[in-house]
Amino acid sequence: MNEALLRGLTPGVIGVLVRRGADFAAAEDAVQDALLEAVRAWAADPPRDPKGWLITVAWNRFLDATRANTARRRREDLVEPAPESTPAVDDTLQLYFLCAHPSLTPSSAVALTLRAVGGLTTRQIAQAYLVPEATMAQRISRAKRTVSTVRFDQPGDVATVLRVLYLVFNEGYSGDIDLAAEAIRLVRQLAAAIDHPEVAGLLALMLLHHARRPSRTTPDGSLVPLAAQDRELWDTHLIAEGVAILQAALARDQLGEFQAQAAIAALHADALAAEETDWVQIVEWYDELVRLTNSPVVRLNRAVAVGEADGARAGLAALVGLESVPRYLAVAAYLHERDGDAELAARLYAEAAAKASNLAERDYLVRQAARLNSG
Structure with a gap:
């Protein structure tokens, strides 16, 4: 059984059901049932059209649930029967927007994205966030109810989606799910669905950060600061991929904050030793980030770069007014x-x-x- 294939197909299948008239919660439940059936059935007889198979089975599960509830009979009459083949429209992008809807809290948006778009189980998400499964189930249920009245064809905000995926990435690793790797997978999927320089910028940023992961901690889990990391452990393939994606995004001349952050990460990755880091250029990129975001956290990080480029006194001067950060x-x-x-x-x-x-x-x-x- 190809788990990666199933998880990759999940958002598109949910999107088809929602577009046909199923509410989000019912669609997600039906797709989860279809995934369980796929685990049982595909091992012996894998379908030629996996997505079409999942759509058909999930739609039938939804209709069964609808028929079982007499209060929903009228709704069943309004929906069209499931077609034989997979529709050409890919609803994955709209599902991203729905799961990152502004009406959701950041934690709820992250949980719903991992469940509906990522295809993770509630238990896996709970383990990753170190909370009881019942707590995570309630969080996801509330999120489903919140978005159940949102029209699926409403325009979505790419910036909100990217921020949710960045939150997922920053959680890193805990439990049996590597959230950093999962976030990269989801951003790759998003990049395939939408041609947007900031999507590319976020993907480049994640790849460049992830490339340094093996050197960030000692075997006992102690943190290793960037300057002391063993750069021989950095993944040069991820770095090369991240830099190439970033260069293509920057060439479009539509600078955004994730592209700027990725540019800083690329400069760190480019230095063969800590003392070779181009701190002057890093400060220039932080100036761009301050212009784009006016974020106190960005200003704090800029102060570190200024301290490296122009001396500790200059860095301390740049800290003025940031005491609460x-x-x-x-x-x-x-x-x-x-x-x-x-x-x-x-x-x-x-x-x-x-x-x-x-x-x-x-x-x-x-x-x-x-x-x-x-x-």
Whole structure:
């Protein structure tokens, strides 16, 4: 059984059912039933048209459920019978838009996207987010109800879809699902459905970040900062692919924030050693990002780049006004250490550790404070 094939077909099949008149929740349930039937039936007799087979079986499941509920009889009369062949229209893109609808919270949009577009089970999503399965089931059910009244032919917002997929990517890995790899798969699928430079920019960004993954932690799970990473472990094939995709996107002269972020990642990937990093050009790209987003987090990251390009004092000057931004203390500690004030840097590292959002980050900051205090 080809699980990747089934997951790749899932959004298109759900989209067909929704376009024919099924509400989102009923369509998703029917498709899940069809997927279970495929697992049982395809091993012995795989169909020549897998998507058509899934559409037919899912549609029949939906009709069975509709007939079982007399309150929905009139709705059944309004829908057309399932055709023999797969329709030419691909509804995958509309399903992306529906799952990332602005009426959903970010966490609900992520969960619904993984369930409906990604084809993951509720248990897999719950394990990935380290929450009870019942909690995730409720979150997904609420999301389904929220979008059940949204017309499927309404225009969607590409930026919202990309932000949801970026949230998925940033969750990384936990449980038995690699969310970073899953996010890359979904963005590849989105890029095949829509020709958009920011979709390409996000795909390039993900590939470039993912290429560095083997070097980001030690075997015991400790964080390794970028400057100390073993660049021999970086995946050069992913880097080459990401750079090629980015160059094609930038050539269209429609710069967006994901393209700018990818350009920064590409400059890091291009340096054979940390000391060869082109920090001046990275600062220029951060200036573009500030212009595009005016994000305090971007300004914080820019301050680090300024500190590398123009010296720690310049980096500290760029931090002014960013005291409330998460990880400000860690950045300030790093720049003060670079500036020679080890005592202040140690204290700031310790304060940053107390506010760290995860265990690995906290342990890293504690070690930095201990290193300076012992020195």
